[in-house]
Amino acid sequence: MKGNFKILTFSAVLLILSACTIPVATVAKHGEWYDGKQVKVKGKVVNTLHLEDLNFFVIKKGGNYLNVKTNDFLPAINDNVKVKGKVINKFYYQRDTILIIEETVKPSKTTNFNKAVN
DSSP states (O other), X not given: OHHHHHHHHHHHHHHHHHHSBOOHHHHHXXXXXXXXXXXXXXXXXXXXXXXXXXXXXXXXXXXXXXXXXXXXXXXOTTOEEEEEEEEEEEEEETTEEEEEEEEOOOOOSSOOOOOBOO
């Protein structure tokens, strides 16, 4: 009975947090909790990488970093951005396994060319 209560409580907390911005530190430290879940995070862009069909950028908040894979334009370094996407706890890239947020931006008439937020 106590085990079911803990599971229900944990599920409720994750549901509530999915509607809010989650601290970068929490996702970075507990990626397995959020694996496959949609999250929203905010941070400063510290690095970008464009490879043929992959776009990555790295956001930092405090001393914590998160890798973001996107199908949209890359933001500028030093932009403060808000990212919504699915956490992938074990993304395989070359010989490494990394935690990423996979952002999928649906095309629209107006492009989200710069994700910068105040």
